[in-house]
Amino acid sequence: MFQDRLQSLLVPALQGAFQQLFGHAIEAKAIGFQQTRPEFEGDVTINVFPFLKLSGKGPEQTAQAIGEFLVKEVDVVERFNVVKGFLNIVIADSYWLGFLKEAGDRDILQLEPVSPSGAKDKVMVEYASPNTNKPLHLGHLRNIFLGYSVSRILKAAGHEVVKVQVINDRGIHICKSMLAWQKFGNGETPESSGLKGDKLVGKYYVEFDKAYKSEIDALVAAGKSKEEAEKEAPILLDAQEMLRKWEANDPEVRALWEKINGWVYAGFDATYARAGVDFDKNYYESQTYVLGKADVLEGLKKGVFYEKDGAVWVDNTAEGLDEKVLLRRDGTSVYMTQDIGTAIKRFEEYPGLSKLIYTVGNEQDYHFKVLFIILKKLGFVWADELFHLSYGMVDLPSGKMKSREGTVVDADDLIDEVVTEARKTGEQLSKLDGMGEAEKAALFEMIGLAALKYFLLKVDPKKRMLFDPAASIDLQGHTGPFIQYTYARIKSLLRKAGESAVVCAELSGQAGQLTTDKSSLLSEERTVIKLLHQFPAVLNEAATKLDPSSLANHAYEVVKAYNSFYQAIPVMKEEDEGKRAFRLALSAAVADTTKKAMWCLGIEVPERM
């Protein structure tokens, strides 16, 4: 956990303690804070084992001495106890109440920019790179939700963010769809068939594959070897011919290409809109695939690359990697080449850009390692600020997703399913009487998407994850809807109490009064406040590590603690006005924090559910 404000308050005091008591300076980093375990009294625990050599005393005496020093010198340290080498510190209620009051006064979540310079960083996040020959699937969703959440987290941490996608709109894959549509489509369009554009084009990609396979079978039956047949099937040759025509700017092929891709974009846009994500800029491979060649030749001239067998190579063996071709013998580019050119172009287009994040699956770990090394070798200072946000593959209970075998989970279908499930549950509970149909539909959409997004985001992005369809539509337990539910419940409470702004103002008046009573905080209240207090540090950590999962898990801990509080402690029914106001303010702070955390995950929260 990153240092929170309490810790940054205690560190100088601890350094002073070591200086005065034992005559030694200690580094801030050397002090390990931890949450005090629930079975002991205290809020923060410091482990003194590492300092025994400095103190020259036993663990108990060392901890005792430090504890006494802190109580004397630091206002917020109220008392302490020592268990073995652990110094458990009790922080005064006034500190916690002060924090909550401040949270009500300004925004609890307003953070300073995390860059060392203190300046706003401009960060580009690439978080989608679909091929245009088939619809989006579950794997794309993990990619998209992850990247979108990271962009939100960076914004919340004070950065300027440019969200981009790369559309792989050219190549043999799209020619296959185009060809199959031409041959078998009978002029079918999204309008004539009622099919979503990307679905329609995907259908013809499958049609191509079917035709291709039967041609192979026929050739093999006629005596060809399998390898020969795979290379010589007429429909494949036609597709390759189409690609050549595309590259030669053949007007007919280009017109067809524009039409087919147009359908796909309309389909993608519909899915993105429903998923609640958006982009500031689209890059099209048809425009970027020519980039990079000049840069590679430039590198060749400078001696960064070398020529062998007529091709241009880079040698990364010194970095523990291999040699890699950058320009083929015929002078044409490979994938790496255009990635080099595209990166350079992006930094030219966005002069203030300080960081570029690629949200791409971990099967491309090697590719990005090589790409970053090459750009560094070419002398770009920003090469150190490139980051591959690498995420693990999504598995199904039945195993890997394979488009060939039809085991892919379609993105639109999946969203339909979770929304349907949310509706089923929502209508069963019948809490929504008096709500209009349109409003209900929007709510179920919100809940279903929360279930799906949270399910994909709560897991460490690096890790391969198992997608269990039954678990993903679960609305109970450690889920997005559980968090939404807590939020809605608090909002209901606040509605009963009047506007939350009023509540916070009330707290401002009440906090002073409450602080005079040293034991006024109940343990349930204290637990919740402490979790809220951690939020800025958690957000900071998420922004630094580019990892939404820690934030997702923290949001869950907060609402879980709040639910325990809510169940055990009366709020509106509390007769003491001061206590009631305080508990309402605490509730409001939980709602605000939850909303912000969920915003960072790209998940909306409802006013009632």
Next chain:
RNA sequence: GACCCCGUAGCUCAGCUGGAUAGAGCACCUGCCUUCUAAGCAGGCGGUCGUUGGUUCGAAUCCAACCGGGGUCGCCA
């Protein structure tokens, strides 16, 4: 074969800059709605943290080897 990632409860996952008796959710079992939304709360069951060594006052966490799973190593994208 080389390199990279992963291995924690029946299942899915937290915890990993070393620290107290390893935590959640799901599933299963017990309670709690005449009181602020039960999509909830309280409790129970469930673990040789893949294995073996090493470093350390202390290892799920660091190091090494091995076992098991996945990925990548193309003049493909």
